Amino acid sequence: MKLQRKNRLRALSLGAIAVSGALALTACGSDDTSGGSGGSGEKTNANANIKCDDAKGQLAASGSSAQKNAIDAWRKVYSTACKDVQLNYNPTGSGAGITAFMQGQTAFAGSDSALKPEEIEASKKVCKNSQAIDLPMVGGPIAVGYNVPGVDNLVLDAATLAKIFDDKIKTWDDEAIQKLNPDAKLPGTKIQAFHRSDESGTTDNFTKYLKGAAPSAWSHEPGKSWQAKGGQSANGSSGVAGQVKQTEGAISYFELSYASDGINTVDLKTDAKEPVKATVDNASKAISEAKVVGKGKDLALELNYKPTAEGAYPITLVTYEVLCEKGNKAETLAATKSFLTYIASEDGQNVLKENDYAPIPAEIISKVRTTVAGLS
Amino acid sequence: MDIPSSTTSPTSPPPRHDVKPSQVTPKRAARGATRPGDRIFLGLSRGSGIALLVIMAAIAAFLTYRAALALSDNTGNFLTTFEWDPAGTATNGKPYFGIAVLVFGTVVSSIIALVIAVPIAIGIALFISHYAPRRLATPIAFVIDLLAAVPSIVYGLWGALVVAPNLTGLYSWLDDYFGWTGIFSYQGGAPRSLMTVGILLAIMILPIITNVSREVFLQVPKMHEEAALALGATRWETIRMSVLPFARSGVISASMLGLGRALGETIAVATVLSPSFVINASVLDFGGGTFAQNIASKFNEATEYGRDALIASGLVLFVITLLVNGAARLIIARRKEYSGANA
Numbered sequence: 001m002k003l004q005r006k007n008r009l010r011a012l013s014l015g016a017i018a019v020s021g022a023l024a025l026t027a028c029g030s031d032d033t034s035g036g037s038g039g040s041g042e043k044t045n046a047n048a049n050i051k052c053d054d055a056k057g058q059l060a061a062s063g064s065s066a067q068k069n070a071i072d073a074w075r076k077v078y079s080t081a082c083k084d085v086q087l088n089y090n091p092t093g094s095g096a097g098i099t100a101f102m103q104g105q106t107a108f109a110g111s112d113s114a115l116k117p118e119e120i121e122a123s124k125k126v127c128k129n130s131q132a133i134d135l136p137m138v139g140g141p142i143a144v145g146y147n148v149p150g151v152d153n154l155v156l157d158a159a160t161l162a163k164i165f166d167d168k169i170k171t172w173d174d175e176a177i178q179k180l181n182p183d184a185k186l187p188g189t190k191i192q193a194f195h196r197s198d199e200s201g202t203t204d205n206f207t208k209y210l211k212g213a214a215p216s217a218w219s220h221e222p223g224k225s226w227q228a229k230g231g232q233s234a235n236g237s238s239g240v241a242g243q244v245k246q247t248e249g250a251i252s253y254f255e256l257s258y259a260s261d262g263i264n265t266v267d268l269k270t271d272a273k274e275p276v277k278a279t280v281d282n283a284s285k286a287i288s289e290a291k292v293v294g295k296g297k298d299l300a301l302e303l304n305y306k307p308t309a310e311g312a313y314p315i316t317l318v319t320y321e322v323l324c325e326k327g328n329k330a331e332t333l334a335a336t337k338s339f340l341t342y343i344a345s346e347d348g349q350n351v352l353k354e355n356d357y358a359p360i361p362a363e364i365i366s367k368v369r370t371t372v373a374g375l376s
Numbered sequence: 377m378d379i380p381s382s383t384t385s386p387t388s389p390p391p392r393h394d395v396k397p398s399q400v401t402p403k404r405a406a407r408g409a410t411r412p413g414d415r416i417f418l419g420l421s422r423g424s425g426i427a428l429l430v431i432m433a434a435i436a437a438f439l440t441y442r443a444a445l446a447l448s449d450n451t452g453n454f455l456t457t458f459e460w461d462p463a464g465t466a467t468n469g470k471p472y473f474g475i476a477v478l479v480f481g482t483v484v485s486s487i488i489a490l491v492i493a494v495p496i497a498i499g500i501a502l503f504i505s506h507y508a509p510r511r512l513a514t515p516i517a518f519v520i521d522l523l524a525a526v527p528s529i530v531y532g533l534w535g536a537l538v539v540a541p542n543l544t545g546l547y548s549w550l551d552d553y554f555g556w557t558g559i560f561s562y563q564g565g566a567p568r569s570l571m572t573v574g575i576l577l578a579i580m581i582l583p584i585i586t587n588v589s590r591e592v593f594l595q596v597p598k599m600h601e602e603a604a605l606a607l608g609a610t611r612w613e614t615i616r617m618s619v620l621p622f623a624r625s626g627v628i629s630a631s632m633l634g635l636g637r638a639l640g641e642t643i644a645v646a647t648v649l650s651p652s653f654v655i656n657a658s659v660l661d662f663g664g665g666t667f668a669q670n671i672a673s674k675f676n677e678a679t680e681y682g683r684d685a686l687i688a689s690g691l692v693l694f695v696i697t698l699l700v701n702g703a704a705r706l707i708i709a710r711r712k713e714y715s716g717a718n719a
Contacts, residue, residue: 093676192565197651199677223465224677232566232650232662235673239536239647246541247566 050342055335056084063097063110067138067319073351074343085335094201102126107332108323112201114300127324133298134320135368139358141283142206142315143259144266145244146251155180157269158213165193167230194240194252197233199224205317206253212305257356271308280358282313288361297325297371326376340372443688458653462685475689477653481664486638488574494631497585505593524583532647535576543567547660562660568650571659581634592626625708632704642668667693
């Protein structure tokens with residue numbers, strides 16, 4: 001009898017633990033899902049000079065997730081002025097965005113990289129008698145974040161970065177790093193380099209930089225998927241940023257906005273005298289050295305990865321809006337034009353800075369404005 | 377008597393201790409279909425059955441068609457290449473991809489999940505069906521159902537933010553004592569490995585295995601258990617001699633249901649794993665990948681062709697799942713005679 005009661009008691013307490021444990025677990029879970037948004041708390045100037053004309057209806061767009069926060073910020077301002085337009089931007093990724101645009105599902109696509117020649121050729125189908133063009137609208141620095149306790153300032157150059165991400169420099173107290181940081185107390189911790197496990201425009205631009213600025217140290221082809229062997233990976237910008245935060249010795253690359261909560265970023269040693277910090281202004285300076293390489297109305301840019309100007313931060317990402325030069329769908333043309341006119345305007349570009357993005361330099365954005373005005 | 381396990385679903389109601397399976401055979405019901413109600417019901421159920429086959433055939437046809445498009449241009453060996461580059465970034469635009477790493481990762485992580493989950497699930501199910509008092513059994517069964525209701529992305533976030541960072545200690549310990557096997561050697565690095573994925577998958581498939589096993593344990597004829605008790609068997613001996621043999625095939629099919637979920641789990645794996653196209657002998661080191669994770673990671677930015685390549689890998693997963701289910705059916709069919717159900 002006694003024995004049985006004891007058993008029952010034990011069973012009861014075991015069960016209680018199971019119940020409370022599982023409840024705690026589900027409670028944790030629901031917390032996680034709700035905390036996803038944020039990063040777009042900008043001050044809205046109630047009325048920017050936005051011309052709605054006769055724009056109305058649904059404006060569907062999709063593509064690059066890198067410009068999602070920018071579009072969200074713009075939409076907040078734009079929708080107060082033009083209440084008849086419902087803008088819906090779906091951050092599916094550049095590739096999926098371009099596909100959706102080519103199939104005529106969306107009015108424009110957001111893309112982290114300019115259209116390839118074969119994509120322009122393919123666009124002739126959806127843009128009757130015309131073709132698709134790239135309009136640079138959003139720039140941004142790609143920051144290199146690291147987690148090395150006791151090191152608050154870290155200077156690296158392109159070749160060292162390339163070797164770190166290619167698994168050739170393995171510890172933080174490596175000579176090459178020490179040479180660039182004579183005053184820092186570098187620990188002997190293993191370097192844990194993280195890259196994106198999903199295909200991403202950020203990876204594309206980051207590897208383009210490594211290849212462009214240190215071709216001898218980086219032998220892999222740049223691309224949306226990581227080509228180097230070795231290294232660890234995580235899903236999405238928030239994934240890699242999270243890993244940097246929780247893993248000692250970690251280093252990774254992501255858009256600057258992900259570095260905002262307590263992640264140290266690397267200062268880049270360029271051909272200029274002083275190492276350059278990853279800031280919005282410094283990125284703008286580097287983008288202003290870009291050349292327009294698109295033909296005709298196409299404003300695709302080629303970035304300069306070896307700037308010599310002081311304070312130009314060369315690891316940048318320029319994202320484009322992709323749409324038809326002529327032959328856009330009649331029912332969304334007015335809304336598209338009105339929205340793009342706003343985001344290319346001075347007010348629109350100023351919104352970017354408040355959201356850790358870099359505005360497009362004046363010379364290029366004025367060309368964008370002319371092109372937007374001529375869309376049909 | 378038929379084996380009830382294959383028809384019970386994880387959402388079935390909490391323990392029914394005294395309800396016996398109905399004795400009506402399907403044959404009789406079909407022959408009596410003369411009234412309109414019967415005919416309509418027959419049509420509806422037959423339609424559902426046919427719809428299932430049509431949907432499966434449509435999926436298979438779609439996968440095969442798109443996969444054929446991708447495979448005809450692949451310059452790598454689809455089965456043995458350790459690379460996923462359908463865009464041909466490194467090879468001047470020539471697609472080069474293969475599934476070797478994905479097969480390995482999918483199978484290994486699922487096996488780890490089963491090895492961890494099945495014993496625990498059987499334990500929970502036995503506790504609910506044979507040990508726990510009724511007023512405790514019901515809430516536990518409820519909590520298990522709750523576990524099944526948590527979306528997999530939440531498991532993924534929990535795994536990546538809470539579980540994985542806390543596994544370093546365990547992995548170092550495993551490395552110290554079992555590192556010599558090669559399977560459990562640990563180089564350091566964030567513990568985002570196939571083992572971590574396996575542990576997470578184990579938690580995710582626990583509810584389905586538990587629920588089905590519990591139902592099966594409750595179906596064990598009372599006579600068997602009473603006979604064992606009458607022979608002087610202890611409770612554990614009763615379970616070993618009468619409950620487990622009877623329930624074996626049911627537990628196997630429960631495990632296969634769980635395995636099916638583990639094989640196909642997508643977003644939780646993509647969040648927790650640190651994927652790369654290498655095969656590690658050690659399950660503790662980062663790297664590897666699974667079919668579903670790879671599709672989820674690559675799909676958004678993939679070109680039209682890249683998507684076809686991903687679909688080709690999806691076809692392989694489809695086939696693997698089919699094989700696993702077939703094997704499970706075989707095992708169940710063979711065990712049927714020994715289950716004691718005919719006694």
